Amino acid sequence: MNHSPLELLTAYLQSRYRLGERDLALSPRAVSALRSFRRPGAGASPGAKSPAASPAAGAKPSAPATRTGAGPARIASPGRVQTPAAAPVVRLEIPAGDKASRLAFIAEAVRQDAQCRILFQRCRNMVFGIGTPDASIMFVGEAPGEEEDEQGEPFVGRAGQLLTKMIQTMGLQRSGVYIANVCKFRPDMPVGATGNRKPTSAEMTACLPYLRAQIEVIAPRVIVALGATSVEGLFSLPKASIMSIRGTWKEWEGIPVMPTLHPAYLLRNESIAEKRKVWEDLLQVMEKTGLPISEKQRNFFSKKP
Secondary structure: OOOOHHHHHHHHHHHHOOOOHHHOOOOHHHHHHHHHHOOOOOOOOOOOOOOOOHHHOOOOOOOOOOOOOOOOOOEEEEEEOOOOOOOEEEEEOOOOOOHHHHHHHHHHHHHOOHHHHHHOOOOOOOOOEEEOOOOOEEEEEOOOOHHHHHHOOOOOOHHHHHHHHHHHHOOOOHHHOEEEEOOOOOOOOOOOOOOOOOOOHHHHHHHHHHHHHHHHHHOOOEEEEEOHHHHHHHHOOOOOOHHHHOOOOEEEOOEEEEEEOOHHHHHHOOOHHHHHHHHHHHHHHHHHHOOOOOHHHHOOOOOOO
């Protein structure tokens, strides 16, 4: 069977860093490539110096391993996220400095990421994150849409405008929180197609080390996961039912996480009852972070007597 360069690259990196086939969500062809690429009983493949592998010294396939890109980002020791289905994740090493400079380092690593250039070929801009590095509350969405891709800023479309109103209703400003996505690029759409699509598991996994690094630098007191895809990406879950877990505190490496409905859902379903669900989740976030809550705020979207 002939294997593509990407499949051989996946096999090479897996064999080099001793990751098993179960550590990643691989296609049958990629598993076949991995098995044929390694010698029985050998830790590394005899093709480790092949041309297919050489350009990817800083690249990462759709696996939880950090790409080095062009620059000083390096492979670090594996760790595990505290999730029901924990998976090994390799962290991005970030140089010392203030939060702004460390975030700038991460952003440059994303720009130089070889695997992301393969996965996201039709995007216009990287959409890294926006807000204060000292935020107590961090909002995490799924992926940029068309408007975010054009402007290079997360949540600027209709859903973003609603998110901004939600933040303001909490008594905060958009500039006083931090907003990011699991994916740092808009997932490719077929040529001529309009709209946006949910990122694949491979696309989310490719960007996960950078989201982890952002969270590490910002160190928020609370993360608000917007929608099921955000929960799937944060916790490396194959599928999450946001309706069953919203409003229930989770934990991501010691940081409380509040899953709630995505603002885009509220644009499709504008019932007071659905808005109240999200607001109840945000009230919990306000209580957790010590924000003052007025009686008026507490009763927003409540049913009128």
